[in-house]
Amino acid sequence: MDIQDNYAPHRRTLFSNRQLWTLVWPLLIEQLLQITVGIADILMVATLGEETVSAVSLVDQINLLLTQLFGALATGGAVVCSQFLGAQAVDRAKSSAVQLLHTCLAISLAIMVFGLLTHLPLLSSIFGAVSSGVMAVSDKYFLITICGLPFVALYNAASALFRAQGNSRISMHASLITNFLNIGGNALLIFGFGCGVEGVAIPTVVSRFVGALFLLLTLIKSRSSLLEADKLFHFRPDWRLIGKILSIGIPSGIENSMFQVGKILVLSLISTYGTPAVAANAAANTLASFQVLPGVSIGLAMLTVVGQCIGAGQPDEAVRYVRKLMTVCYVGMILLNVPLWLLTPSIIGLYNLSEETAYVAFIMASTHAFCGVVIWPVAFALPNSLRAAGDARFTMLVSIASVWIVRVGMSHILTATNGFGIGDWLLWSGAIVAEWTWVAMILDWIVRTVFFIARFHRGGWRGKSLVN
Numbered sequence: 001m002d003i004q005d006n007y008a009p010h011r012r013t014l015f016s017n018r019q020l021w022t023l024v025w026p027l028l029i030e031q032l033l034q035i036t037v038g039i040a041d042i043l044m045v046a047t048l049g050e051e052t053v054s055a056v057s058l059v060d061q062i063n064l065l066l067t068q069l070f071g072a073l074a075t076g077g078a079v080v081c082s083q084f085l086g087a088q089a090v091d092r093a094k095s096s097a098v099q100l101l102h103t104c105l106a107i108s109l110a111i112m113v114f115g116l117l118t119h120l121p122l123l124s125s126i127f128g129a130v131s132s133g134v135m136a137v138s139d140k141y142f143l144i145t146i147c148g149l150p151f152v153a154l155y156n157a158a159s160a161l162f163r164a165q166g167n168s169r170i171s172m173h174a175s176l177i178t179n180f181l182n183i184g185g186n187a188l189l190i191f192g193f194g195c196g197v198e199g200v201a202i203p204t205v206v207s208r209f210v211g212a213l214f215l216l217l218t219l220i221k222s223r224s225s226l227l228e229a230d231k232l233f234h235f236r237p238d239w240r241l242i243g244k245i246l247s248i249g250i251p252s253g254i255e256n257s258m259f260q261v262g263k264i265l266v267l268s269l270i271s272t273y274g275t276p277a278v279a280a281n282a283a284a285n286t287l288a289s290f291q292v293l294p295g296v297s298i299g300l301a302m303l304t305v306v307g308q309c310i311g312a313g314q315p316d317e318a319v320r321y322v323r324k325l326m327t328v329c330y331v332g333m334i335l336l337n338v339p340l341w342l343l344t345p346s347i348i349g350l351y352n353l354s355e356e357t358a359y360v361a362f363i364m365a366s367t368h369a370f371c372g373v374v375i376w377p378v379a380f381a382l383p384n385s386l387r388a389a390g391d392a393r394f395t396m397l398v399s400i401a402s403v404w405i406v407r408v409g410m411s412h413i414l415t416a417t418n419g420f421g422i423g424d425w426l427l428w429s430g431a432i433v434a435e436w437t438w439v440a441m442i443l444d445w446i447v448r449t450v451f452f453i454a455r456f457h458r459g460g461w462r463g464k465s466l467v468n
Contacts, residue, residue, distance in 0.1 A: 015305055015321065019166065023304060024328070026172035027163075027297040033175040035289045040183045044190050045200055046352050050279045052197055053351075054271075055137035057282030058127050061267055063145055065260035066111065070153040072256045073104050074160035076249025079307050079388050080241070080466055081164035086311025087467045092241070097161050099241045101154065101216075108153035115146040126264060130271055130278075141197045148205035151212040158215035163304050170218055178211035244466050251396035252387060262403040266411045266441075270434045276357040277434040283351045284364035284438075290340060291365075291372050292380070294332030298325050299381040306388035315389070315462040322385045322456070329377045341369045360432050367435070371442045379448040382456060390464030394455055402447045410440035 015023070045052050077100030084093035115122070123138055130138070155178075159171035185203025189195040195202075270277050302325055309318035348361050383395040414420070414436035455461065 015166075015308075020301070020305070020321075020325070023163075023166055023168050024297055024301045024325075026168040027300050028293060028332075030168070030172040030175040031293050031296050032290075033172075033179045035286070035293070037179050037182050040186060043350055044186050045197065046350075047190070048196060050275050050353070050357075051131070051133050052137050053282060054130065054275050054278040055134045056141055056197060056200065057278060057285070058130065058134070058267065058271070059123075059138050059142045059145065061260065061264050062126070062142065065257060065264065066149060067152055067156070068256035068260055069253050070104055070108060070156045072252035073107070073153075073245070073249040074100070074156040075252050075303060075387060076100070076245040076247070076392075077104075077157060078160035078164045078303050079248045079390065079392075080244045081161060082304050082307025082388065083311030083390075083465060083467045085164065086308035087313075089467060092467075093164075095238055096241050096245065097219075099238055100161070100245055101157050102237075103242055103245065104153040104157045105150060108150040112146055112149045115149070116143070119143055119146070127268060127271060131275070134275070137197050141201050144198060144201035145204055148208040151205070151208035154212040155208060155215060158212065158219050161219060162215070163300060164307070166304055166308075168300075170222075171215065174211045174215050174218075177214055178207040181207035181210055247466070248387060248390065248392045251392035255392075255396040255399045258400045259403050262408045265408055266437050269411055269415060270437060273434050276354060277360065279351070279353055280357045280360035280364060281434060283348055283353065283358075283361040284368065287340070287344060287347060287361075287365040288368040288372070291337050291369050292333075292376055294329055294336060295372075295377045295381045298329040298332070298377070299384040301325060302381065302384040303388045306385045310389045310465050311467050313465075315459075318385065318389065322382070326377060326382065329381055330373075333373045333377060337369050337373050341366065344369070360435065363432065363435050364438050367438045367442065371445065375442070375445040375449055378453060379445040383448075383452050386452070386455060386461045389461040390466050391455070391461035394460075395452070398448060398451045398455075402444050402451075406447050407440050407444040410443055411437040414440055 045056050077096060080096045081093045081100075084090070084096060119142055120139055123135065123142060127135065127138065155174070159174070162168065162170045182203050185206060186200055189199030189202060193199070267278075267281065270281050302322065305321045305325070306318045309315065309321065344362060344365050345358075348358050348365070351358070351361075353361065383399075386392070386395050415433050418433055419436050419439070
């Protein structure tokens, strides 16, 4: 059976509960595995001291920005393919897949070359306040990891194409492979050969290459594939399809990039409070990544489900699925975060941080946990339903305004005034003042929530289909 059979006119493109679960659970496992690699990296690097932990956490913010950029481009491709599949336009979906892969590869190569040519000025302009030791380690880590950017781009694009078909298990298998190689390589180079930060960076690049290769080969060989090898190697740009992909990918990419730039600027502010504040922020961010696992997974599933509903001309079904998925999201957030918060002190203890640094990390992680359960799903999972419908420009405008005005702006105001004097009354001083940046983050979530709920209920996204 080929892909034409899967999306033939006599087949429904909507999803049963079992199909939704089959889509969601591999996404949850995949996200968990990706975060596990991050924790393993930090724990192994922690044996090299707080200076190296700080350097890796700083550069990883840039790497995350770039990863999210290509995740956004992949989102554009996934939305376009999902809508074409929902409309039963399989040939157009296949063409979109080829355009997505080549677009991502070209952009990633350009960024990689730029990073290699400007690495030291770039890092100095962003993290100039850090010590010379942290900067030297940061530069080495950045130079190695930027070489893996094309593999990140291809990995994200191929994963998105599988998800567009409702198949999230393949990318989960790829995540298993990359995680095994990454963690095993870290252990071998750091503990076996006594390497420094390069012992973390090199396995990261190698694992990304293997993961991207696995996904591309599987995509080509799959019986229900969106990708045909002859078209992959005989590329001819289809600017109309590229335009459709970029109509989602560019707003999402700008949104994600500006969001991450805002986080980097906040991190630069945190770095002025010393290495303890940076290390505490790094540990808390790792825990925060775990805390939102259900929301991230549901958000990815929405791209497929809502995209196919809109392509099939059934926006009412899209609303029904969004409500169902959001309910599952909240249940999952509660079931995960309650036991995770109870284990937070023990998890932070694995980082070998000083008592002051561990305390600051606990306050940050706790703030994120309690507010995240209530607000995060609507602020970040729900807008994926709008993007899947083609309404990416609205989410971009709201997100950019919120992150710059609220998160960045209020971070500077709250830290400068120690929370308008509230911190003085609470005896907040030193590194713990950086906690106000997390309060500003929660305010950012609240603003997003108000706008996204209003947009969803007003229904302006219903007429944004890309297949008309």
